[in-house]
Amino acid sequence: MMGGGMLFRVIALSLAALTIALPILGGPLAGSGIGISPYLANIIGQIATFALLAIALDLIWGFAGVLSLGHGLFFALGGYLIAMHMLKDGYVNAGVVPDLMTFMGWTELPGYWAFFESFPYAAVLILVLPGLLAFAYGWISFRSRVSGVSFAIITQALTYVAMLLMFRNDTGFGGNNGMTGFVSLLGMPMGAPSTAVWLATASTAAALGAFLLCGRLVRSPFGRMLIAVRDDEARLRFLGYDPVWPKLAAWTLSGVMAAIAGALYAPQVGIINPRLLSPEVSIEIAVWVALGGRGTLSGAVIGAVVISALKFWLTGFAPDLWPFILSLLVLIVVVGLPNGLTDLRLPKLKGARHGG
């Protein structure tokens, strides 16, 4: 129905193949002709977290019609939580004093860093905190019927507020320097080739899991209800459904998936700082989904992979060009391809959307 049944399978199989091949090509075969260097594995891993992030946004925007320009908030939250775990673990178990303590002249970490040396504790928080934040924010907004542009602007503003907060040095989250100098994760030393491969594999596996889960969801009756919310929320209400609930469920799940993406991203780049909370980052996520094609999941993955691969390649020799290229891509989508790249492939879907 949503087009791309075939494309969906191709992407699922590609992600599955990557998940299986990465440990082999990046492990025993790393030095051979077909091997993958730790550098390449790291890039693949980062792009996989972007794909996961795009899937999260597509669920709520492409299907339920709720545009978030603040998914960087959930992404950064996941990143900060895993960074806190890695710093605390390094401090407690390896005696490495976090930079933020040295910088602030603290002899001990603030109280809310308690228990962060435990991975299970951090992992639970990575799921629960963003979930609670998304739920609370969604509950207030959706119940007050804040939607459309107003909702998008408020998500952006909220993310901006979080950025200003995180830029402060005295909050105990590293201020504008953020957090870096991670020692290890789950016993694997940061910077080791095997860790890069492992993290990349975990990222492609997470992207695959989210892709399959969301694929199942949107094809279920629940997914039809989300599409109904997108197409005509008032009609759904007059059929006796309160749209707050399906929206809230999708929004919360989306926030949690974005946080998981962030928790996989931070260890791979070795740093987390408030710049992830800047408006550009959140807007770029929406651009991935818009360029790939909203409401298809496959489009979100393609958009995230194509744009971020392009960005990695370009920033190698012409980083200043990137904002212009990104703006150009946005213009192309807005003017010529309202349904993103899927317009090139599926004229019949366009008919279904705009007919009548």
Add this chain to the structure above:
Amino acid sequence: MAAEMRGAHAIQVEGLRVTFGDFVAIPNLTFTASYGEIHGVIGPNGAGKTTLLDVITGKTRPKEGTVLLDGKIDLRRLSEPQIALAGVGRKFQKPSVFEALSVRENLELALRLRAGSILSELRGWTDPRRAARVAEVLGETGLTDRADAPAGILAHGQKQWLEIGMLLMQRPKLLMLDEPVAGMTDSETSHTADLVRRLRAPDRAILVIEHDMAFVEEIATRVTVLHEGTPIFAGAMADARTDARVRDVYLGRH
């Protein structure tokens, strides 16, 4: 059960007052529609017809008045989804269907077997009663051969029928149609008239808001003429045409 209901009031509105700021849309309206009838509500633009529908469905909250469904359910206390579940179905003026979903999926979504919770409704999606009822309504609306087409590609008239079909899935006690034939061709209008007549049931009241007098005359068993939020006539359409006040405020303007 049906026999008991005949003649009882499906909807009973008393002393209704609706204002938007300084503008008084409905000063003091008393209005009833009974089970078994097709009740036409006519009147010039701004007569308060759509406002009345908005009040009944909970979209607009009135300052004063009572709105009772089935003689006992106070609709002013319920939210929009609760009012729908209580048995009020509304067809909007502009066709409002879920365009990306197929005709069948639109109808499936409209059936509430477990009205208490969305979650249990979703769990019971494959209930055979759902498929059976969808097949019935597809037949009644004449959309069987379009069942798997996305609603977005239907013709204007077909979209209106689909929306009426969605309301039928709900088996409403009160079915309200807001200008169901606006923008329709003559043959689509006559199909719609057939459809509305077939919707008539002893345990259902149908309220039709329309500008098209001929259409109302064809289907309505009773009409109420509204003027500036006040009913100036209630009775048979044929009598409405000859009523002096009605001619004055409404027919005279055409």
